[in-house]
Amino acid sequence: MRNYWSSVLLTIICVFFGYQIGGIQGAFIVAILGVLEISVSFDNAVFNAKILKDMTPFWQTMFLWVGILIAVFGMRLFLPILIVSVTSHLGLWETALLVVNDTAAYSTHLEAASTSITAFGGMFLLMIFLDFLFDPEKEHHWLGGVERFFGRFGEHATVSTIVALCVLIGMSLSIEDGKVATFLFSGVFGVALYFVMGLLKNAFEDKDAGEALTNTIKRGGFMSFMYLEVVDASFSLDGVIGAFAMSSDPIIIVLGLTIGAWTVRAITIHLVRTGLLNQYVYLESGAHFAIGVLGVIMLTHNLLHVPEIFTGLAGACLISLAIYSSIRHKKAQDKVAAVPA
Known part of the structure; x- marks a missing residue:
């Protein structure tokens, strides 16, 4: 529980401020938003832990303390303001004033x-x-032959990009004419940024590039840190939009999402320090399939509205099934190990 005491304390503080702003209703909305953010982003915690476990203690600490400031104020407050400013052709300061003076607009x-x-x-x-x-x-292959089948195509480096772009183009056929160009441009930008972050991360981790080993480790840690922040931004975007369905007050929303963001980081640190990823061998698979579901749900946002609670439940079910499969796998291995040679 020592990994979560700060989450409990922060929850109490955020709910208190929610009460000060909006009374009982404000406190309730803050608490609900926190729960929804945690349920939707639990797979994010597993994914983060996979990368974080190979980083130095310094960068793990940076992810927890500095990363949370970026996650809360950068990804969940400033980034939406920046996006609104660009897409609505308003000035950045003008958009920021809307947050304070005209939340409905x-x-x-x-x-x-x-x-x-x-x-x-x-x-x-x-x-x-x-x-x-x-x-x-x-x-490890959670779905057995299905994953092995798709893995055969992985020898071709471009297969992920081709499939992703085909999905993007296919989805664009169902988008309103006035939004098609925006949808395609934004989607391609998401693919391009994924490639850029991956290339930079690999380049900085290349120990044969002629740089001193210590500098390589430091820079590699920095790029991994930045990569995690971009992933966190992708997870938070859908939550920010969905949060406005419950409240039009950006401060209430930020308080609720802060609870979720901090708790997700606490879960990540817990997974790293306890080595649960090694104990539950299919947990990583469950998290990635949950990420895939969330990605598809975000892409279908313009076609149908999927309640955030469903998104959270879908991710929670996949994670739970992965844990169950991991436990069964471990029991089977223990039985085999117990059989005398």
Whole structure:
């Protein structure tokens, strides 16, 4: 529980401020938004833990303390303001004033920008899932022959990109004519950013590039840190839009999402320090499939509205099934090990 005491304390503080702003209703909405953010982003915690476990203690600490400031104020407050400013052709300061003085207008502008937001985030998350699905070097296959089948295509480096772009083009056929160009541009930008982050991360981790080993490790840690922040941004975008369905007050929304963002980081640290990823061998698979589901849901945002609670339940079910499969796998291995040679 020592990994979560700060989450409990922060929850109490955020709910208190929610009460000060909006009374009982404000406190309730803050608490519900926190729960929804945690349920939707639990797969994010598993994905983060996979990368974080190979980083130095310094960068793990940076991810927890500095990363949370970026996650809350950068990804969940400033980034939506920036997107609204660009898409609505308003000045950045003018948009920021809407957050304070006219939350209804800000909410309307944010919803109008949802095509760009969901296309970008959905494609970025879809690329993460497809790279995992087509990975020919996976040690464990949760779905057995199905994953091995897709893994055969992973020898071709471009297969994930081709599939992702085909999905993007296919989805664009169902988008309103006035939004097609925005949808395609934002989706391609999401794929491009995924590639850029991957290339930079690999370049900085290349120990044969002639740089000193210590500098390589430091820079590699920095790029991994930045990569995690971009992933977190992709996860948070859908939650920010959905949160406005419950409240039009950006401060209430930020308080609720802060609870979720901090708790997700606490879960990530817990997974790293306890080595649960090694104990539950299919947990990583469950998280990636949940990421794939979230990516598809974001891409279909313009066609149908999927309640955030369903998104959270879908991810929770996949994670739970992965844990169950991991326990069965471990029991089977223990039985085999117990049989005398």
